[in-house]
Amino acid sequence: MSPCQNEFRDWIIALRNDFHKHPELSSLEKRTTRQICKVLKTLNVQIQTFDDLTGVVGLLQGTKKDSGENKTIALRADIDALPMQEQGNKSYKSTNAGVMHSCGHDANTAIVLGVAKKIKDSDLLSKIEGAIKFIFQPAEEKLGGAKAMIEKGVLENPRVDQIVAGHMDPNLPVGTAGVFTHIGHASSDSFELVIKGKGTHGAHPHKGINPITAGGLFVTNLESIIPRHISPARSAVISVGTFHAGEAKNVIPEHAVLKGTIRTHDEAVRNEIFNAMKNLAHGIENIFKAKCELIFKPGGPLGVNDKKVCQSLYTASVDVLGKKNVNVLPFIMGSEDFYYFVQKCPGAMMRFGCASKKYGITHPLHSPNFDIHEDVLEIGADILFKAVENFFKEKIDIKTKD
Numbered sequence: 001m002s003p004c005q006n007e008f009r010d011w012i013i014a015l016r017n018d019f020h021k022h023p024e025l026s027s028l029e030k031r032t033t034r035q036i037c038k039v040l041k042t043l044n045v046q047i048q049t050f051d052d053l054t055g056v057v058g059l060l061q062g063t064k065k066d067s068g069e070n071k072t073i074a075l076r077a078d079i080d081a082l083p084m085q086e087q088g089n090k091s092y093k094s095t096n097a098g099v100m101h102s103c104g105h106d107a108n109t110a111i112v113l114g115v116a117k118k119i120k121d122s123d124l125l126s127k128i129e130g131a132i133k134f135i136f137q138p139a140e141e142k143l144g145g146a147k148a149m150i151e152k153g154v155l156e157n158p159r160v161d162q163i164v165a166g167h168m169d170p171n172l173p174v175g176t177a178g179v180f181t182h183i184g185h186a187s188s189d190s191f192e193l194v195i196k197g198k199g200t201h202g203a204h205p206h207k208g209i210n211p212i213t214a215g216g217l218f219v220t221n222l223e224s225i226i227p228r229h230i231s232p233a234r235s236a237v238i239s240v241g242t243f244h245a246g247e248a249k250n251v252i253p254e255h256a257v258l259k260g261t262i263r264t265h266d267e268a269v270r271n272e273i274f275n276a277m278k279n280l281a282h283g284i285e286n287i288f289k290a291k292c293e294l295i296f297k298p299g300g301p302l303g304v305n306d307k308k309v310c311q312s313l314y315t316a317s318v319d320v321l322g323k324k325n326v327n328v329l330p331f332i333m334g335s336e337d338f339y340y341f342v343q344k345c346p347g348a349m350m351r352f353g354c355a356s357k358k359y360g361i362t363h364p365l366h367s368p369n370f371d372i373h374e375d376v377l378e379i380g381a382d383i384l385f386k387a388v389e390n391f392f393k394e395k396i397d398i399k400t401k402d
Helices: 003-021 028-042 107-122 146-152 211-221 227-231 267-288 306-320 375-393
Strands: 046-050 053-060 072-078 131-137 162-173 176-178 184-185 185-197 236-245 255-265 293-297 326-328 347-355
Touching: 003 028, 003 107, 003 375, 028 046, 028 107, 028 131, 046 184, 053 107, 053 146, 053 185, 072 107, 072 375, 107 131, 107 162, 107 375, 131 146, 131 227, 162 176, 162 306, 162 375, 176 306, 184 347, 185 211, 185 267, 211 236, 211 267, 227 236, 227 267, 227 293, 236 267, 255 267, 267 293, 306 326, 306 347, 306 375
Parallel strands: 072 131, 072 162, 162 347, 176 326
Antiparallel strands: 046 053, 053 131, 176 347, 185 255, 185 293, 236 255
């Protein structure tokens, strides 16, 4: 390893460790935004910040003139952490009680900053007329930060022609990467069912309407929606996460509240599930004479990657890691608000292997013990830098969606 490589490795690891020690929840990433700005300023990257929104956008402009290839690529990193108490005793453990980077957004952020540094340390800008944007997005965990940034115009001035992103993947060993071919992530919707019954003493159930019994029947019948309404070839998940009712053991309560999540990779399936759940709620009303209010709350969009951009990320990954270390991934049930960007311009997300059995780094995302092998930082930066290089070498005219 050359002295320059050692210097870059130390630099990017220190960045990630600083972000990891100082995690911040969605929409509260003020220190994180300041630190990103400091790094971008040292790299002489143009900066755009917002008065009423955390996060930052960096811009590097090519200096070549009249090349006929004046196009723009964006790299996106999410910057928020989760409400979780970190376990373990590592030197870079979270110093913010009850908050932790357990989804690897600290690493995602360091990697995109690393790409900016690699570009500045290379002669790429002298060879291109176009631009590179670095979008550091807040509030991914709330599935709202991407929309907010789009509304701020981050895909304009200059208009973004392609957007890419990477994410940590503890299911893949460090030194490998994963690329989707089209569908990557599931849509994520939440639901809430409020059942209004009639309270009564537990000794006289016939005088009331028990919302707990009604809710129980709703939950058990919910399990039949997927196998009875959705083809086995079209994946979907419905899960109830909370069921709250009553406070006293001998009182039938007035109401019960159930909350859950719906995941699928198919917009038509999404609508079929909504309709089936509405019909089920109406059936519960008829059986129990209770009142059911079913509320759907749209979450993350369906994760549809652009096929050409997927191929570009695959090529870049193979260039860096070799074909045997690049996996073609099936779709996953996790959700990502990155796809709000992809609804506006062609884009794709990939996964960076960050696990190491040798060092005991095997915990899943959102675990209080989650960690990464540090090699993933330089690997991720190398892959995304190569993707940027390849983007400007491509002669394909990638149109921005309206």
